[in-house]
Amino acid sequence: MKILQYILIFFATSPLVFSSLSAQQIGKNIKGSFVLQNATIHTVTKGNLTGSVLIEDGRISAVGAVTTPSSAHIVDCSGLHIYPGLIDGGTTLGLTEVSSVSLTDDSDEIGDFTPHVQSLTAVNPNSVAIPVTRVNGITTVITKPTGGLFPGTASLINLVGYTPDQMYAGFKAVMLNFPSSSKRNRWDRRSKEDRKKEGGKAVKKLNDIWKKAKLHADLISKGQKTEYNPDLDALVSVVRGQTPLMIEANKKDDILAAIKWVRKNKVKAILSGCSEGFRVVDSLAAAGLPVITGPMMTMPPRGSDRYDRAYSNAGIMSNGGVKVVIRSNQSENVRNLPFEAGFAAAYGMGKEEALKAVTINAAEVFGLGDQLGSIEVGKVANIIVTDGDPFETKTQVKHIFINGWQVPTESRHTLLYDEFIERSPGLDK
Amino acid sequence: MKFIIKIFILLFIPISLSAQESGNILIKNGTVLTITNGVLKNTDVLIQNGKIQQIGPNLRASSNTKTIDATGQYVMPGIIDAHSHIGIDAVNEATNPVTAEVNVGDAINPMAVSIYRALAGGVSVSHAMHGSANAIGGQCETIKHRYGTWDPEEIRMKGAPRTIKFALGENPMRVHGERRGLQPKTRMGVEQIFRSAFSEAKRYMDAQKMHKQSMGNKSYKGIAPKYNERLEVLADILRGEIIVHCHSYRADEIYMLLQVLEDFGITKICFQHVNEGFKVAPELAAYGAGASVFADWWAYKFEVYYSTAYNATILTRNGVLTSINSDSGELIRHLYHEAAKTQRYGGLSDNEALKLITINPAKQLGIGNRVGSLEVGKDGDVAIFSAHPLSVYTIPQMTIVDGIIRFDVENDDNDMRLAIDPEEEMSSFFDHQNEKNHDKCMEGVAEQLFQFSAHNH
Numbered sequence: 001m002k003i004l005q006y007i008l009i010f011f012a013t014s015p016l017v018f019s020s021l022s023a024q025q026i027g028k029n030i031k032g033s034f035v036l037q038n039a040t041i042h043t044v045t046k047g048n049l050t051g052s053v054l055i056e057d058g059r060i061s062a063v064g065a066v067t068t069p070s071s072a073h074i075v076d077c078s079g080l081h082i083y084p085g086l087i088d089g090g091t092t093l094g095l096t097e098v099s100s101v102s103l104t105d106d107s108d109e110i111g112d113f114t115p116h117v118q119s120l121t122a123v124n125p126n127s128v129a130i131p132v133t134r135v136n137g138i139t140t141v142i143t144k145p146t147g148g149l150f151p152g153t154a155s156l157i158n159l160v161g162y163t164p165d166q167m168y169a170g171f172k173a174v175m176l177n178f179p180s181s182s183k184r185n186r187w188d189r190r191s192k193e194d195r196k197k198e199g200g201k202a203v204k205k206l207n208d209i210w211k212k213a214k215l216h217a218d219l220i221s222k223g224q225k226t227e228y229n230p231d232l233d234a235l236v237s238v239v240r241g242q243t244p245l246m247i248e249a250n251k252k253d254d255i256l257a258a259i260k261w262v263r264k265n266k267v268k269a270i271l272s273g274c275s276e277g278f279r280v281v282d283s284l285a286a287a288g289l290p291v292i293t294g295p296m297m298t299m300p301p302r303g304s305d306r307y308d309r310a311y312s313n314a315g316i317m318s319n320g321g322v323k324v325v326i327r328s329n330q331s332e333n334v335r336n337l338p339f340e341a342g343f344a345a346a347y348g349m350g351k352e353e354a355l356k357a358v359t360i361n362a363a364e365v366f367g368l369g370d371q372l373g374s375i376e377v378g379k380v381a382n383i384i385v386t387d388g389d390p391f392e393t394k395t396q397v398k399h400i401f402i403n404g405w406q407v408p409t410e411s412r413h414t415l416l417y418d419e420f421i422e423r424s425p426g427l428d429k
Numbered sequence: 430m431k432f433i434i435k436i437f438i439l440l441f442i443p444i445s446l447s448a449q450e451s452g453n454i455l456i457k458n459g460t461v462l463t464i465t466n467g468v469l470k471n472t473d474v475l476i477q478n479g480k481i482q483q484i485g486p487n488l489r490a491s492s493n494t495k496t497i498d499a500t501g502q503y504v505m506p507g508i509i510d511a512h513s514h515i516g517i518d519a520v521n522e523a524t525n526p527v528t529a530e531v532n533v534g535d536a537i538n539p540m541a542v543s544i545y546r547a548l549a550g551g552v553s554v555s556h557a558m559h560g561s562a563n564a565i566g567g568q569c570e571t572i573k574h575r576y577g578t579w580d581p582e583e584i585r586m587k588g589a590p591r592t593i594k595f596a597l598g599e600n601p602m603r604v605h606g607e608r609r610g611l612q613p614k615t616r617m618g619v620e621q622i623f624r625s626a627f628s629e630a631k632r633y634m635d636a637q638k639m640h641k642q643s644m645g646n647k648s649y650k651g652i653a654p655k656y657n658e659r660l661e662v663l664a665d666i667l668r669g670e671i672i673v674h675c676h677s678y679r680a681d682e683i684y685m686l687l688q689v690l691e692d693f694g695i696t697k698i699c700f701q702h703v704n705e706g707f708k709v710a711p712e713l714a715a716y717g718a719g720a721s722v723f724a725d726w727w728a729y730k731f732e733v734y735y736s737t738a739y740n741a742t743i744l745t746r747n748g749v750l751t752s753i754n755s756d757s758g759e760l761i762r763h764l765y766h767e768a769a770k771t772q773r774y775g776g777l778s779d780n781e782a783l784k785l786i787t788i789n790p791a792k793q794l795g796i797g798n799r800v801g802s803l804e805v806g807k808d809g810d811v812a813i814f815s816a817h818p819l820s821v822y823t824i825p826q827m828t829i830v831d832g833i834i835r836f837d838v839e840n841d842d843n844d845m846r847l848a849i850d851p852e853e854e855m856s857s858f859f860d861h862q863n864e865k866n867h868d869k870c871m872e873g874v875a876e877q878l879f880q881f882s883a884h885n886h
Binding site: 097098099100101128129136297298299300303304305306307308331332333335336338339342343345346347351391392393394395396412413414416417420421423426427 | 542545546549707708710711712715725726727728729730731734735736737738739742743746758759760762763766769770772773774775776819820821822823824841842843844845846
C-alpha cells in the first residue's frame with residue numbers, strides 16, 4: 001500500500017500522528033530531478049518505446065535514452081508502464097464535498113446569469129476527494145460550476161498544491177447550459193408543449209444576454225467607461241474569441257440548436273455532454289466542434305434506445321470524425337475516469353483513441369497541446385507509472401508525478417485500509 | 430403507423446417467450462468459471478429442462494437442443510444482485526417507522542425495461558427491495574429476470590426465502606424524525622423502534638400461544654388475539670422464517686443492530702450498503718452476518734464520508750460473507766465491473782472477486798443451493814462474456830435464465846420495451862446528466878414527502 005520511501009520520509013520529517021483522520025496523506029510531495037528508469041513509455045503522440053524519462057524543474061527534460069544527473073532521485077520502473085497523467089474534461093471535484101449537505105456544495109450559485117463566478121475560487125485544495133482521485137492516475141481535471149444558463153467559469157486544475165494558484169493549470173472556459181426542451185429528470189411532469197415554450201423563452205434570454213455582451217464588449221473596446229457589470233465583464237473575452245464557451249447540450253434538438261447558435265454568433269466553443277451525440281454525428285463533425293462527453297456508465301438517453309448507447313456514444317462520435325474528450329462528470333468518484341475510458345474503448349472507440357480522449361485530445365481542446373497530454377520533452381511533468389494498462393480495472397498506479405511533484409499514492413481510502421485490514425484491538429476488549 | 434405495428438408485434442412477444450418455460454441449451458467450448466470448482470478450459474455446459482445437467486469436455490446433446498459456440502469466450506453463472514429496485518412499481522411505504530406488513534411483491538412490474546438492461550449486463554437474479562425510509566420497511570421479492578412475460582407471477586423466484594428490509598441512520602431519521610416530528614430522530618430512537626416492535630411481537634406470540642393452549646380447557650372462555658398482519662410478519666422474523674436485509678452505513682449503528690438481534694435471537698441477517706462495515710468486520714464475522722456493499726460509492730451523504738473503496742476487501746479478508754450490489758438500475762448493468770474494482774482496491778483474486786456477484790449474494794438471499802455457481806443440478810442461469818468478466822474491455826454476449834436465452838448481443842433490438850406510454854409518440858429523453866443516481870432506496874419518498882430534491886438518497 002505505502003511505498004517504503006514515504007514511510008521513511010514520514011518518520012524523518014513529520015510530527016503528525018498516524019491515526020489522525022484529518023490528514024489526507026502522510027508522505028510529503030517532493031520536487032526535484034527524477035529519473036524514471038527502464039519502463040515501457042506510452043508517449044501517446046510518438047508511439048511506445050522502452051527507456052527512461054527525466055524530470056527536471058517540473059518538466060520532462062528527456063525521454064528514451066537518458067543521462068542521469070548526479071542529483072536525481074532514481075525511480076526503478078522495470079516492468080512498469082509510463083503514461084501521461086489522465087485528464088478529466090468535466091468534474092465538480094473540489095467544489096462538492098458531501099453532496100447532500102448543501103453547505104459543503106459550492107458548485108451551484110444562485111442566479112441564471114453568473115458567468116463571473118469562478119470555480120477556481122471555491123475549489124478546496126484539501127478536499128478528501130482529491131487524493132482519492134489522483135491515486136487512480138488522474139492528474140488534471142476541469143472543475144466547473146453547474147446550474148442556470150451561465151453557471152460560471154470553469155478551470156483546469158492539477159491535483160497537487162495547497163492553494164488554487166498552485167493548482168491552476170492554465171485554462172478557463174465560461175460555461176453555458178444551452179436552453180433545453182428536454183425533461184429535467186424522470187419526475188418532470190411538464191407537457192411537451194410547455195417544455196418547448198420554456199425552452200424557447202430561455203433561447204430568447206440567451207440571445208438578449210449575448211446582444212448585451214457584444215454591446216458591452218464594443219463599448220469597452222471603444223474606451224467607454226461602463227457601469228459595474230461583473231457578469232457582462234466576464235463575457236467580454238468570450239465575445240472577443242479569447243475565452244471559449246463550454247456549451248452543455250445533451251438532447252439531439254438541443255445539440256443541433258447549439259451548433260446553429262455557435263455558427264451564427266461566431267463563438268469559440270467546446271460542446272459538452274452530447275449524450276445524444278450519436279444521433280447527430282454528421283452535424284457535429286461538420287461543425288468541427290470538439291465534444292467533452294461522459295460518463296459512459298449512465299443510462300441510455302431514452303427508454304427506446306439500445307441498452308449500450310451510452311457506452312458506445314463516445315466511440316460513435318469519435319469514429320464519425322468528432323474530436324472527443326472524455327469526462328466523468330463526477331465529484332467524489334472522478335477516480336472512475338480510466339474505467340469510463342475503458343468502456344468507451346470496448347464499445348467502439350478503441351484503446352488508442354480512448355487514451356487520447358483522456359490525454360492529448362483534452363490538452364489540445366484546452367489550448368495546452370504543447371504543455372500537457374503526452375510524454376514529450378518540454379511538457380509539464382504530469383506522469384503516472386502503472387503496472388499495466390491504466391484503464392484495466394485491476395491495474396495499480398505505482399508512482400504519480402503532478403506538475404513535477406512526486407505525490408504519495410495515498411488517500412483517506414488507503415489509510416483506512418491500512419488501519420482496518422487487521423484491526424487492533426480485534427474482538428478483544 | 431410503424432409505431433402501431435411495433436406495439437402489435439410487441440404484444441405477441443410474451444407468447445413466444447412463455448416465461449416459466451425452461452429450455453435446453455448446450456454451451457460449447459468456453460472457459461467455464463464455475464466459482465465453486467475452479468476454472469475449466471475448453472469445457473461444455475449442458476442445460477436440460479432449465480437445470481445444469483452436465484459440465485465437461487465434448488458433451489453431446491439431442492438434436493433439438495440449441496447449441497452455442499462459446500470458443501474464446503467466458504462462461505459464468507448468471508450474476509446475482511442482492512440489492513436492487515428494478516421490476517417493481519413501488520419502493521417506499523414511508524408512512525410509519527414500522528411497515529412490516531407491506532410487500533413489494535405486490536407491486537411487481539415484469540414489463541420494466543430495466544430488467545432487460547440488467548440481463549444485458551449478465552444479471553439473471555435480483556433482490557427487489559423495499560426502500561429505506563422506515564426502520565422496519567416492507568418485505569422484498571427475489572426475482573428471476575424472465576423478461577418477456579407480462580405476468581408478475583412468472584418473475585418471482587418461487588421457493589426463494591422471504592426477506593425484509595430494515596434501515597438505520599439518516600434515512601429513517603430524516604423521513605420520520607426530521608420531516609414528521611416522530612421517533613426516530615436519532616440513532617438512539619432507531620434502536621428503540623426495533624426493541625419496541627419485537628417486544629410487541631413477542632407478546633403477540635405469547636398471547637396466541639396462550640390462547641391455543643387454553644383452547645383444550647373446556648372452562649376457557651377467551652377469544653383469539655386480534656389478528657395483526659404487521660405483528661405476524663415480525664413474529665415470522667423472530668421464528669427465523671424471514672431473512673433480514675438491513676440498510677446501514679455507520680459502524681455504531683451496525684453494532685447496535687447486532688446487539689438488538691442477539692437479544693431477540695434473530696440470526697439471519699445481511700447488512701446492506703454497510704459502508705463502515707470494515708470498521709466492525711470482526712464483529713460481523715463473529716455474528717455470521719453478511720455484508721452487501723457498493724464497490725466505491727461514498728461521500729454523497731455525511732454518513733458515508735468516512736468510507737473506503739477497500740471495504741469489500743477488508744470484509745472478505747476478515748471472513749465476512751460479502752457481496753457487491755447495485756441499488757441502481759444503471760449500476761446493475763455492470764456489476765461485473767464493480768466486482769473487478771476489488772482487484773484495484775485490495776487485490777482480491779479473480780475467484781474471490783467473482784464470488785461477490787455470484788455465490789455470495791446467492792447465500793445472502795438463501796438461494797445458494799439453486800444459483801450462484803455452475804454445478805450439476807443447479808438452475809441453468811448462465812452469463813457469457815467476450816473476455817474475462819473482470820476485464821474493463823469485456824462485453825456481455827448472452828444471458829440465459831432457466832435454459833432460455835433472455836439476452837443475446839447478436840439479436841438485440843434497439844427498442845426492447847414491452848410497455849409503451851400511449852401518449853408519447855416516442856420515448857422521451859431526459860437529462861441523466863442532472864441526475865444523482867445514488868441509492869434508489871429513497872425512491873418514492875422524494876415525491877411523497879419532499880417534492881423533488883436531487884439529494885434524496
